[in-house]
Amino acid sequence: VIPKTILVLGAGRSATSLIAYLLDEAPRQDWQVCIADLDAKAAEAKTGGSPYGKSMAINSGHEAEVASAVRQADLVISLMPPPLHPRVARICVNEGRHLITASYVSKEMQAFDEEARQKGLLLLNECGLDPGIDHMSAMEVIHRIRSRGGALTSFESFTGGLIAPETDPGNPWRYKFTWNPRNVVMAGQGTARYMDEGELKFIPYQQLFRRITRVEVPGFGSFEGYANRDSLQYRDAYDLAHIPTLLRGTLRNEGFCRAWDIFVQLGCTDDSYEIEASHLTHREFINLFVGGKDASAVRAKVAAQLQLDPGGEELKRLDWSGLFSDELVGLASGSPARILEHILNKKWKLVPGDKDMIVMWHRFRYTEAGTQMEIQSSLTEVGIDQEHTAMARMVGLPLGIAAKLILQGKISQRGVALPVTREFYEPILKELLGLGIRFQEWERAFS
């Protein structure tokens, strides 16, 4: 038997758990795992000296280089930045290789659907955590409710990448950057839309962190969530075209959203223009967004401008993050969003000993035999350390398991796809359960 080769594009921190899984499975599955990254050393380090792993330097801008690596593989998993995925997909379709990503399906990606089907190729996307495990765990419950004759009336789903209770106990945000910091700072720009009791609803950015949903995870704690950009795009994928209430969002600890809203209201998350920042202090940065010369009064000015209690929890979070300090920002220039990210990262960067925590929560409401029923389902997972995060594990494992299923010939789906059908979610959730990743579920009648 000729061993099969899996090409992993991207060897950043987010690839740790995926690569560990693939190298662990390699002897049993007869795989070679090729790890490619612009940074050859990072790629080599990720092989951990395994005889089943090899590494290579790759420049994603050099199409011929990527094509050559793809040609030598049986399947490609891309952890590259999402905007590069259409280019990777183009090469995979040309070379006749399956592709798996953890990223949202863009219009450019969707455009390959027909051609991929014709060539018998699968371009599987949204197969990480969120999107990924959220789709799979939701579809498992939705199909179960349907199979016993229930009619869904509401589906709400929130996921958050937070920090473990024992990490950074003095941090009032209960948050650090556990994934791409830029995405966190830019989150929610644009308009969110969702369905609420049969009515279409819109939330503009300036209301997003104010129109929040309280989420009580049974037996675990209280959280709050803000709406994701477009909950409605899953109506078709989930076969929920006529469900009256449909809301997907991002989970944060209580109080996060009202404090973050200060940045939104002031304009600190704007990425559309550049500011000269070489001599700027944190306090002076904030003072750009309130009237008046006096930077020493900036905290009071923010409170007055946004009608906040100067002694309240929102401003205490900004105090903790050093936003009113005389420390230099430490960037030559940048957009407000970039500068804010840089300031926040000083205290929100994971340090040795830090553990992240994933919380996922679904609530399904449905009518069965005339009774209104509710299922809540939740998953909580704490990371091992600041390298082996719960986030990396829960993004990487579904990707790895999906690769195994495809190479074993167990997946019939072709074209551009999400893991929302039984052939995906059943074996993937089952293997995740074996790896200790389990959902807890509560069911009750309600009126």
Place this chain on the structure above:
Amino acid sequence: VIPKTILVLGAGRSATSLIAYLLDEAPRQDWQVCIADLDAKAAEAKTGGSPYGKSMAINSGHEAEVASAVRQADLVISLMPPPLHPRVARICVNEGRHLITASYVSKEMQAFDEEARQKGLLLLNECGLDPGIDHMSAMEVIHRIRSRGGALTSFESFTGGLIAPETDPGNPWRYKFTWNPRNVVMAGQGTARYMDEGELKFIPYQQLFRRITRVEVPGFGSFEGYANRDSLQYRDAYDLAHIPTLLRGTLRNEGFCRAWDIFVQLGCTDDSYEIEASHLTHREFINLFVGGKDASAVRAKVAAQLQLDPGGEELKRLDWSGLFSDELVGLASGSPARILEHILNKKWKLVPGDKDMIVMWHRFRYTEAGTQMEIQSSLTEVGIDQEHTAMARMVGLPLGIAAKLILQGKISQRGVALPVTREFYEPILKELLGLGIRFQEWERAFS
């Protein structure tokens, strides 16, 4: 002497006063005035049967058609939509003709500067009211202060197109659409920047109608202003590179901004997506932007969501505009901004008997011989009726006077220009004064 021909592109309502001025001057100046519009009848009507006027149908999309008309003229005045001006400028430069507009200089327009200079052509922009008369009246005062040794420390300038005190006395907004309604609905999107006592300041859209400036026009009344997009871009044109305070804005009657802010906060001015609207009532439109199914409670929900007093002046303005009524919107579909414009236009459209009113106000602060001085300068002008608006008059007259000066050979400036130098503002302001358009001025020492 061969008569000179002025080509006026655009015969909409805004062209009324300009064309009347040109036809009135035509016999004395030996002019022919050619009025071109997509709507041949509108163009013909504007000639009023004058022997000095002729009209033609023109399709701005047909470059050869526009070029042919430009070639037959000695000077072109464009009242076409601003995005078309670079195309018109391209043709004028090719054909060797001067161009005058009342629009802001875009980057595309600025790009013609070098070529226009080389060909000895003037592309004069921002020669209407705002921008236009504001530039001229400000530069006149700035040069006067400088000529007597004063050092400017602050320049603030606000202009508003409002309604006359006797018009629509029950209208709590004290506002109607007297110019392009779409621009009013979209006003302020993006980030405003200005200088405040030596400090650069930014105002994002979500704060724009909250961070307002109180404006007291001496002897006339109290107003409020919100900042225009970029006050700083005039630092060079006005030769105010190092002035500590520089703010340009838009004037409204008291209470307007807080009420308008409801639309901003809810997201009703968003133009980035389309809504199906054929069965939508006003009330249901607003209900898209607050949570919950119950449209009958929408007013209370808005008050709760935005923490407004249900009996307060802000919501009373929305009541007056019918935003909570069960009337159908009357559009098949549209962006929120387009739908809002359509609803507001039901009561904000000028009707026979309505008169508009322009208010312009400048405040200059400067130091002279160790004393802090202040000059306030204001202009108020009421329209004749809903056709012959103050807005059309004050946009059109400076354009017409500038055309006369250019054709008389009295302007030396070439390239892309604003009317900020003495050769423009002195004769134009003088002729405006003769036409009854006069600034009032107050000067005082202050500490």
